[in-house]
Amino acid sequence: MNTTENQLITLKEGQTVRGAGFSRYSQRITVRTARGYAAKYNEDQDAAYNRAVANGHETVWTYQEPAVLCADYPGKAEAHAAKLKEIAEAVELFDGQAVIIDGEKLIVRILGERFSNPIQFINLNLDI
DSSP, X not given: OOOOTXXXXXXXXXXXXXXXXXXXXXXXXXXXXXXXXXXXXXXXHHXXXXXXXXXXXXXXXXXXXXXXXXXXXXXXXXXXXXXXXXXXXXXXXXXXXXXXXXXXXXXXXXXXXXXXXXXXXXETTOOO
């Protein structure tokens, strides 16, 4: 999905994103949230969020899948093609762009493809 630097967009837990200028061959980058993680395990979402804030942890982050080599198997080519298509169609984020995730307005900080958390989200309302 093409976006512009000044476009305010809403992202959600589990959504695939990519950083502006990232290679089209980069690994899948997924948005993760404290609330989404808690929901996955049927835990109290607000308690998880408050605990993350109290402990100085990020409440929203990205995770880049590691690159792995594996043997050929039936369906591998199709699975790889689907993954590349998902990455190519992912929302493109720009350094300094404002986004909304879990009702919070955050600023995007692009770190780079070489990191496991290549895109950070800065919450300007938290005193962390």
